[in-house]
Amino acid sequence: MRTSSDQFEHRHIGPNALEIEEMLQVIGVDSVDELINQTLPAAIRMQTPMDIPVALGEEEMMLEFSKIASKNKVNKSYLGQGYYNCYTPGVILRNILENPGWYTQYTPYQAEIAQGRLEALINYQTMVTNLTGLDIANASLLDEPTAASEAMIMLYNEREKSQGVKFFIDKNCFAQTIDLMHTRAIPFSIDLEIGDWRSFKPSSDYFGVLIQYPDAQGNVNDYNDFANACHETGTLVAVATDLLALTLIPSPGEWGADIALGNSQRFGVPMGYGGPHAAFFATKEKYKRQMPGRIIGLSIDSHGNNAYRMALQTREQHIRREKATSNICTAQVLLAIMSGMYSVYHGPKGLTAIAETTHTLTNILAAGLQFGGVTLLNKSWFDTLSIDTTGLNVDEIKQSALSQDINFYYTQGQIRISLDETTSLDDVNRLLEIFGILSFDAKVVTSSNDSLMKRESNFLLHPVFNSHQSETQMLRYIKQLESKDLSLTHSMIALGSCTMKLNATTEMRPVTWSQFGGIHPFAPVDQAAGYTQIFEELSAYLKQVTGFHGISLQPNSGAQGEYAGLMVIRAYFQDRNEHHRKIALIPSSAHGTNPASAVMAGMKVVVVKCDESGNIDQHDLKEKALAHKEDLAVLMVTYPSTHGVFEESIIEMCQVIHDNGGQVYMDGANMNAQVGLTSPGLIGADVCHLNLHKTFCIPHGGGGPGMGPIGVAKHLTPFLPSHVEIKTGGSKAITAISGAPFGSSSILLISYAYIRMMGEVGLTNATKIAILNANYIKAKLDKYYQTLYAGKNGRCAHELILDTRVFKAATNIEVEDIAKRLMDYGFHAPTVSFPVAGTLMIEPTESESKDELDKFCDAMIAIRQEILEIEQEVYDREDNVLKNAPHTAFSVTSDVWSHSYGRQKAVFPLPYVNFNKFWPSVGRVNSSYGDRNLFCICPPIEDYQHAE
DSSP: OOOOOGGGHHHHSSHHHHHHHHHHHHHHHHHHHHHHHHHHHHHGOSSSSOOOOOOOOOHHHHHHHHHHOOOOOOOOOOOOTOOOOOOOOOHHHHITOOOOHHHHHOTSSSSOOOOHHHHHHHHHHHHHHHHHOOSEEOOBSOOOHHHHHHHHHHHHHHOOTTTTTEEEEESSSSSHHHHHHHHHHHGOOEEEEEEEEOOOOOOOEEEEEEEEEEEEEEOOOHHHHHHHHHHHTTEEEEEEEEEGGGGGGGGGGGGTTEEEEOOOTTTTOOOGGOOOOEEEEEGGGTTTTTSSOEEEEEEETTTTTTTEEEEOOSSSHHHHGGSSSSSSOOHHHHHHHHHHHHHHHHHHHHHHHHHHHHHHHHHHHHHHHHHHTTBBBBBOSEEEEEEEESSSSSHHHHHHHHHTTTEEEETTEEEEEOOTOOOHHHHHHOOOTTTTTOOOOOGOOOOOOOOOOOOOSSOOOOOSSSOSSSSSHHHHHHHHTTTTBBOOOTTTBBTTTTOOOOOOHHHGGGGGOHHHHHHOOOOOOOGGHHHHHHHHHHHHHHHHHHSEEEEEEEOSHHHHHHHHHHHHHHHHHHTTOTOOEEEEEEESSOHHHHHHHHHHTEEEEEEEEBBBSBOOOHHHHHHHHHHTTTTTEEEEEEESOSSSOOOOOHHHHHHHHHHHHOOEEEEEEGGTTTTTTOHHHHHSEEHHHHHHHHTTTOOOOOOOOOOOOOEEGGGGGGOOOOOSSOOOOTTTTTSSSSTTHHHHGGGHHHHHHHHHHHHHHHHHHHHHHHHHHHHHHHHHHHSSSSEEEOOOTTTOOOEEEEEGGHHHHHOOOHHHHHHHHHTTOBBBBBBEOOSSTTEEEEEEOTTOHHHHHHHHHHHHHHHHHHHHHHHSSSSSSSSSSSTSSSHHHHHHHSSSSHHHHEEEEOOSSSHHHHSSSSOOOOOOEEEEHHTTOOOOOOOOOOOOOOOO
């Protein structure tokens, strides 16, 4: 029998019963339910509970996971096609992937307390630029097909006026990449042409091409003349490539590629039945402002020292909105850090040795197969061989392989075999035996048999890749970087709209089990029965949460979920011969990803005003819905609103859209205020994406991984996305949204565990306490800060917006100053200047205790007093603790202290800070300097020497 101490709900929810009573008194209500009734409109309340099983205890959950894991069959997969077996070095596995000091961090918008992961991402960018031979790389994308699609769109936007809209893709690119590029090409009316690169005739009709290097068959082609011919006609060249291969073969930059992209998974990240993995993307310097995704750059801090930060901030979606060319929320930071650390750990010599061993074993396999009379379709190779099945008994080979727990890739008269760093000579002999070759002597294979083009250029010369090859050095380096970052292991991260809640250890543990991590995404479905159970049950639970008929688990980020939902709506209208419906109504308060996704889906954005209370302007909505009645496609709405309010008229808004022929897309960013109390389906939406890395406990990982499944109403279910390798979706499915059939499958385990351990009652209580915690902060801070928006009863939802604009005139204090000063108190700033410039949006989540909420409120109150001291001219408008924040250990221990306030006031402003001080590692970062002097790879060694 389970004990009360094993009830997970009480571990997940921060305040205990006594604390809840105290908080209710501060708010001025008698019960949590009274608060909820004052917060949510009665018309949208659920009348029946969700049909979700009774909660499991933590140990019961682990036993259940063991049973599910046993249903998966982990064969030795030689499937390749962008996914490979690899070894995750133990020091990286335990100290990064399994370490909440790394996986609970938020996106590094506050650079001063994110220097560790920013340096790790600079390492990743440096690794990518070095290996690809190009000038600049971003800090990762979602997966290889997504990166290829981003390349196509970037080149489309870069095309000359005289160029056509054709894009050529070589037929030997990975099938899932071609499939996804079809999806992305449709809204832009890009004319895709699939063919053989050898017979392709470049012309001004084409703005770009995509080739694979090595290609899907394994060929390592010489593209030098091809790239030159393309460039002569103004056609730009994108190449999907392999980082491990690039240690041996000439880099794409050396033979003229304009963009290089691919998947960094084989650099130490488990396959995980499809993800998460970090895609890479590199290009030439002249395209740096058009490059999709995030870029980490080097700048300086207020003391003139080097400091990292997210570069080119004006490209962020919350600024560019409908003018954005891609979604910023499409990164895999934690996985990019792992892959970058893999290269730091192995160094250039180690990576080359892994590549040479893999390639040598492939040479041996090739020689052995040819010795046995097997015909190879590729003349050159790195790690992949394509076998002509003419004259072979494929069924017999397949059964023999399966009987030995081995998977090959079978396609159109070919068997493909891809080796990797886990392959041994014994494995090669076993493969030869499957083809009936028993007497081959590997010793006869010499280097003279190798026709592989050789890389001549050096790479990874920077000291960071040549100084950490012992585990002691590597461990200390990882810990050194970790110590520079504030995460949930230090304090609450009260980011509005981001829901930084507990990522429980029990939820996380199975992610690194080999029964889940070791499965290739294209393995036969019957080998993934455990995963299938997770998918089916999780989908059923999410249907209960959303009130929808269908679920797709494929989108592997919230931004991808938005895009998937809009593409499903698009397909629905296409099916009804309503191709003209392309108007997307989007409130001015919407997340910046909303208009970006709408444009990517081929829609035209029309902005709907908000009223003085922060609600959608009903009159403006009706007027614009009616004006665009003939062309209306969708209303994109966040609920509760981005202003932290449950709008009373949401049902009427949905009806207005439906009456005018459109669909309602609900952004699921704020589902943490809905679960168990209301649902998108009940409210009247047709589509909703769910940020599983928010409401359902997948960790943010420093800005990725994420998952963004979509739920849809019955009439949209047939259009849910499918996949070229494994059929998913409905009877009229759109083409793929993500590279793997079920997105980043391995982290779905986290949300599954959360739901199973919370049960229906726990999930509903979590929502109630999230609303309680937000209203408690509101009540505590009401005397000191103005809450910008509230519902008709004066309540906020699960988040609130504080107006800090009022301080500017009297004190010169701006919202950024408050954000940086919070670091001195040990807190990450709430969301700054979104959705309203000059404000702070606070979301405490249900996982934070009253004690932590009180510390945060005490810090905010103390900062308000510091602002008052400036107003009263106790301290100068320019030289004060806010303008100079954050304060580093170096600055307060310096022999020179020229400020009018004391050192203790600077760094130990409240008693609790004395006992748990987090020191920012740099002073305030100068972002404009970094934009003017963009530098996005590891600084030269001279900079380190200068710093020393």
